Amino acid sequence: MSWREIAAKVKPVSVTARRGSNGAFDLLGKMPSGRLAVNLARPMTSAVYVCAVVVDTRRGAVKVDKVWGGFAVGRLVVPALAHSQVHGAIIQGIGYALHEERHVDPHTGTVLSLGLEEYHLPGIGDTPDVELFFHDGGFEHIKGGAAGLAEVSTIPAAAAVGNAVFHATGHRYRDLPMRPDRILEGLEP
């Protein structure tokens, strides 16, 4: 029996649904303890990055030299893991900013970057010196006093690299990744 024949015999099912709109109580959630908690008084975790880059204006390559990070994410349950996670987040952010790109064939949409040989991630040689500061209070209203760290440490890293490249070159790059060809194009008089 072919797929077409099977599909013809099966009773139709709908897999679409509509998501509800955002409401005033979205910040109301169930904590792992089972208790309801509201994250309004001190609402959000936050992070700040400062980043130093070297831009080779002749050949277009960008090297991230050093990243300083500050985080307000409450108590660190396992400090070594928190540090390690942020190091990874910074490296991933550098990938967003400078390297990661999916390449497709323009006519068929076939993905051409099938592996890590073409889909570039930062390597050990692209990893900057990293210095971190954690402000470990402010989440006492949450049981355990700790909050999440993953996204808040990953997302601003690429922005910090972009801002540093802007500061270095005077050109605001709007497309990621900031490949050597794009860097040189932005530097053209």
Place this chain on the structure above:
Amino acid sequence: VNVTIATSARDITADAEILAGGTDLSERLRSGVTTGPVVDISGLPGLDSIGGAGTGPTTLGALVTVAALGANDRIRRDYPALAAPARTLATPQIRAMATLGGALCQHTRCWYYRHPDLRCFKTGGDSCPARDGNHRFGVAFDLGPCVHPHPSSIALGLLAYDATFSTTTRQDVPIGELWGDGSDPTRDHGLAAGEMLTRVTLPAATPSERSAYVRLVSRAWAEWPLVECVARLVLPHHLIEQARVCVGGVANIPLRLVSIEQELIGRPPTSSTLTAAADRAIDGASPLEQTRYKLPMIVATVQDALERALAFG
């Protein structure tokens, strides 16, 4: 895949894919681009040594690894323009496995060629889908129907030294003839079916030589270069007596830029000489729609290489 362990060169059949370090072939077998049969030559005796004495020529067996090439004292002292790419390309893991013969005979890294669902001249098709497709990493010197650059950095070092190669059927052929002129899109090298590269010979070392290797990549390592350049200058007194400038990442064969060499020979090694020469790096360039960006990179990479050759020689 049917793999035969070769005990002598006679075991290499005409339809065989030759396996040495396997850094290229294993990937092609995995994606299905190559189906074999495979003849494993990695155990063949006498092909993994670097020979030569005193100031004479140097021979390199086809099974010498890239890492061994880069670590060898004689190569580092007498052929620095070859040692430098051997110490820089790919990753330490790849360099430990990859062989000289494999580096010279590897297949193109074009993503259309290596894609399991696509066809090109090299995989039974009748066109180059990269030419009107995505050729962002393509050539800037359009020498033939295939528009992806030749991948070998080692080849540039060998071209810079006028090396020769020998095979199971031929002796001491100029290394450039291994890749021809880039006009045949169906193959990556000029060896006949069943023919195996056995040895590369480097002429005797040149005193007063200065060289540099520059590789334009966006990451520190593990990346096929957008542009790479080996520059080699022989400077016995105050004038450049001999020059070799070879570039990779820009043509479907390793490319020697003769017009730059002519611009350099007989001139003093001043920055104006180097700048004037580097500007000629794109003489005869014919970039594709998406590779125009490589032109300034070629000039910059060549200029960097020439400057470094003179500063750090």
